[in-house]
Amino acid sequence: MNITQHPSVVIVGGGPVGLCMAALLASCSRFEEIKVHLFDSGDVPIWMADKTDLRVYALSRVSQNILSGLGVWNSIVDCRASSYERMHVWQGEYDSRVGSLTFDSAEIGEPDLGHIVENNLLRSVLIESAKNYGVKISFNTELDEIDVNDERVQIVTSKGETLSAAVLIAADGSDSTVRDELGIPVTNIPYEQRAIVTHVSTEYSHMATAWQRFLPQGPLAFLPLKDGCSSVVWSTDAHHAKTLCKIEQTKFITELQHASGGVLGQISLESNSASFPIQASYASRYCGNRTVLLGDAAHTIHPLAGQGMNLGLMDAAVLAEVLIEAQKKREDIGDYRVLRRYERNRKGDNLKMLFALDALHRLFGISGKIAPSIRSIGLSAVDAMPFAKSMIMRQAFGYRAQSSRTVLYSA
Template identity: 35%
Template sequence: MADRTENHSDIVIAGGAYVGLSLAVAIKSATPQLGVTVIDAGKKGAWKNDPRASAIAAAAIRMLNKLDCWQGVLPDSEPIREMIITDSRKSDPVRPVFLTFTGDVRPGEPFAYMVENRHLNARLHTRAAELGVTVLEETRVEDFSEQAGYMRITLNNGDIYNTSLLVGADGVRSQTRDIAGIKTMYWPYNQMGIVCTVHHERPHNGQAIEHFLPAGPFAILPLKGNRSLLVWNEDEGETARLMAADDIVFEAEIEQRFGLHLGALRLAGPRGAYPFGLRLARDFVRPRFALAGDAAHGIHPISGQGLNLGFRDAAALAQVVVEAARLGLDIGALNVLEHYQRWRRFETVRMGVTTDILNRMFSNDIPLLRTVRDIGLGLVDRMPRLKDYFIQEAAGLSKQPPRLLLGEAI
């Protein structure tokens, strides 16, 4: 049997997607002396062909801009200039608008941009390489155990990494979370989310639309050019039927929900389907171990906040680690990591509960409840201060945000 390779890295991050890479870049930018290694279980270069897109909130954009990861992406992104919310059925000839939001948190700064995953991933990988972050692709954490003063990690290729801090940013089905023995609270919704991109004849002008239909929200999110990303709820049986349908039938189903306000529609890429549920980790930290992103919290996408919660985790954890390192403290000590847990836990639980309530309230066709929610939406539309509050929340500008989310250096 070949000898195992022993390696040292001050920080090892399991997960090479947005959250893991942005965390690595944030820490390495502020403390170049720390060694940072990212373990990415995905296929080599798979992110280059990722057809998906994501809504990036203003606070996360401020962080990415400070980390020199945004300007290269900006030409391929699309600002959300306006958000429109309706509540209707597929068969309704008219879909009345109950609530509208203009898209700026302050003049010239949209509350969110739509970005195709491959563009932002490319810039994050490039920036990580520029800073000297080690990224190991097609590799995963097999096991780990706390030793006296460090964490000992075994990779699937047999290599060993000794580190002061291991971060689990490996998604909602996190293997590192399971190895650490951290339990989760989980509520399945028995709903699936169908995701695809469409091309339409007329420009969207940066307008996002959320149609609340009996099966759940149907979101139309603007992409660069005459394209939009669609994300919508269906039950498991209807999802199976739609995913098995040919393109002509599928496009007809889209048209029923989308409408014809942007002209003729056609698919502009593959379609995917993903289960929806609420999953919250009971703890975010253990000695020399921390969870971030979907590994810590998986929520319903009704508010578009899932990924942005992960960016906020990255900003908070980076600040805690960097400040501890500057003070000469042990960055993996539990009393250091508990600062991160206290900072992030309340907001993630609050957002999980909020999205759960919104999903249950809007994924039904109960007449009385429809009336109540429509009156509520109408009242919000007539209260500018409350609308401004919701815009700030959607932008990720909550109270006492980490400095990176304000566009400030750690």
């Protein structure tokens, strides 16, 4: 067998999490002797200044800090990012002002609650950053074979390259091939829901607010975009989603208008739409000898709180820190005991978020006569408790994780 490359770390998957991992590792000067090679089965992402990507993420302050530390946050903001200052949550059976909950960044002395950032923009700036730090990136390249032994892990790609590494990092998303190849069991929580995403313009200004209405079939969110439009994430049962994807535009708008309760007035479609399956899942373990999972390959959660990417970027920051510390101490960075430090740090937090969102999803799915009024009282009660709101906002920022020294290079 002809081994053509000898990188020390191979990353499978060039989604935002894998790319962030590559850039973080390579950016550390102490890590100079470590070569990083990343490959992805898809095409090179292209961000367009005149067209907002359909896939957007609500990024938290901790994600912003990770990206700032890498030196890419300003490029993201210069290109296009929309800060949101408030989040307004209410439930479907009621008017948006009744039994609602508003989070306002001013209440915790912050300028905003986070930013809405496009997938292609995030990936493009991370690719540029990783390449500048010397990462080799190959697109349209799949994983063919993995062979792990005590000394190295060997990977054969669909392009016939054989790569030898000290560690294989799997960031290949929720259907992770690496996880399957390694035989790591995964527990799925099926929701029988899909999320429809599209961009809309609205009669009333979004007022830098993320609007979220909990409907019996799932939450409907309007995330504020820089151009005044909103990104819609409409989670609904699979059958309803299928119907919504098939009906003509005017009917779709009528349905969306109705589902929104008219909170932003008349709606017009500004893009095509796409739909994504919704599930929660978690791998039984995040690492083995010389192999480690992160991002959606390790865990997926319901998108109702927009936290999946934030958890994945935090995974990348923690794993980078663990590997860099191990390298400094001249430890074998692929040793199971080293990789377990990352798992111990991240698994608990990720599972806590997964089960909290699962519980929220189930709570808003309970039907019956009194359930809506109890939920409504609950939302109003939390709204009237500044301390509770502040705690929830700080949790969403990821402050607990940040205080644990894990946000590597925060400015």
